[in-house]
Amino acid sequence: MIVYTVGTFDLLHVGHLALLQHCKSLGNVLAVGVASDRVVNSYKPNVPVIPLEQRMEMLKALSCVDIVHAYDQLDYVPGCKAVNADIFVIGEDWGNKPHNLAVESYLKSKHKTITQVVYNSRTSSTQIKQNVRAQSYAGQQRILATG
Template structure:
């Protein structure tokens, strides 16, 4: 069985998130998604997510392409998460190209192209500018 693992915050879910998850799932038999905890997101981005960790897990779990979801508490534990979930393949967006190559001793690593012209940060900025 080919188990695909990916990670993300998945805040303000948009079509880019759905497309990369669907493409990741197509590469294996199971898709397992690590959703960044609220604390991890704050440490990475300097802001709290719009949606709570509980809500983001619920939303990602509801997608038919996703088989399992877990909370990613620490960037330093990525290797542990990959081993724990018996990953065959780690899939990340190509904006992270090369940054996860260190895990090639655990599983295959693939970087998929992101959907152009869409990001959570841009969506949040557009919403903030609405009077």
């Protein structure tokens, strides 16, 4: 069974690891699609902090990940076809956007499975970025106060 999931995987953290380990437990092979900066910028206000090539390199180094590829369009059907996915794992924020409905239709027509997971609330890339900004701001305030 080939399991496929997609994401940005910016600032790789324990929540990502938990997701990927769960995905791997669903099958024999775990394939991960990594969103290019252009794709991320199409639905988020900021591009990732870590360059695409480095995000992919970190994912490839994980023992639970077997295949890593980038995708440059917000369309999951080509990735599912490329890896011949049996199970497509999606997050809890999945909605009824055209690209989501397209992959659902494709997978249903091929008698494949979509599995939805709940995000690990212990950490997130957004929270990490906010913490870094807060620490940086606090450090700047200390410098200004002592300078």
